Amino acid sequence: MSDLDAIDRALLNRLQDGLPVTPQPFAPLAAELGVTVEDILARLSRLKSDGYITRFGPFYDAAALGGAFCLCAMEVPEARFEAVTEQVNAHPEVAHNYERAHRLNMWFVLATETEDAIGATCAAIEAETGLAVLAFPKLKEFFIGFRVAA
Amino acid sequence: MRLDPLDRAIIAETQGGLPLVAEPYRAVAEALGLPETELLSRMQAMQERGVIRRVAIAPNHYRLGMTANGMTVWDVDDAHAETLGARVGAFDFVSHCYLRPRALPLWPYNLFAMVHGHSRAEVDEKRAEIAALLGDACRAADMLLSKRILKKTGLRLAGGRS
Structure with missing residues (x-):
């Protein structure tokens, strides 16, 4: 991270909190940091191409985009782990899937168009694998204070 | 909602990010064939609604x-789960x-919190901070470390272009 200077770090810290939706969103920040808008844009392009940020833009509430989401877990016998991974990942509804160190060793998120499709996908995976799928739908989501200090 | x-259409156009230009909303409005003022007011309204x-x-x-x-x-x-969950999320x-x-009986846990740090030791320290906050309201706890990413695709607007 030695290639980040003080302005880069200020941008990384400051821009995680968000900018107002205005015609020139970077102008107040440029004034605050004593740099030009062009300098900020050049730095953001470099931070993106160097992999420090993945994007700049709106964070949409996943539920607002339509569709349903559900965290699921399975207890997969070690000997069958690779084969079951293939069976589970073959479903396009599986958005991501992690191997975790626990008796429940496979954790994946289903993203579907409808609530009903969550249950149907779980049932299909159970039928294909002969293993139980535990569903952990969110009951309540809490506001997140997560920030990465640069 | x-x-x-x-x-x-606005979500589909912007969920991958805004262009890195001085007036990004003007650029998005042009791509969608909208007046910039309408794009701004719609995005401000979506922000107000969460x-x-x-x-x-x-x-x-x-x-x-x-x-x-x-x-x-x-x-x-x-x-106490809702009150404490809000403090953990913060x-x-x-x-x-x-x-x-x-x-139950395999999984007694109802509060999930993903913890990040620069090292395993730092993650353990942060986990201890949560344990201290929860105190007696917490009956059991565990931490599942990820061993491997098996699949990762972005969550995208259904039917939208990525």
Whole structure:
């Protein structure tokens, strides 16, 4: 991270909190940091191409985009782990899937168009694998204070 | 949450990010064939309704040195779970925080909090901070470290272009 200077770090810290939706969103920040808008844009392009940020833009509430989401877990016998991974990942509804160190060793998120499709996908995976799928739908989501200090 | 077709078009156009230009909303409005003022008022309305959480950078926490993480899970007294969950989510090292149903007897945990740090030791320290906050309201706890990413595709607007 030695290639980040003080302005880069200020941008990384400051821009995680968000900018107002205005015609020139970077102008107040440029004034605050004593740099030009062009300098900020050049730095953001470099931070993106160097992999420090993945994007700049709106964070949409996943539920607002339509569709349903559900965290699921399975207890997969070690000997069958690779084969079951293939069976589970073959479903396009599986958005991501992690191997975790626990008796429940496979954790994946289903993203579907409808609530009903969550249950149907779980049932299909159970039928294909002969293993139980535990569903952990969110009951309540809490506001997140997560920030990465640069 | 109601989204009309124009809102959905705006989401599809911007969910991958805004162009890095001085007037990004003008550029998006031109791409959609809308007046900039209409785009701005619709996006401001979506922000007020919580459809847009914020307009910000997505930091790559791995590149910034936050390479360790653990899914911490807690069996918290239901009477206090909402209050305590809100306080756990407010920690700056927690990236996701949810109440979920238990799956007894195998899974007694109802509060899930993803914890990030620069090292396993730092993750353990942060986990201890959560344990201290929960105190007696927590009956059992565990932490699941990720061993391997088996699949990762972005969550995208259904039917939208990525």
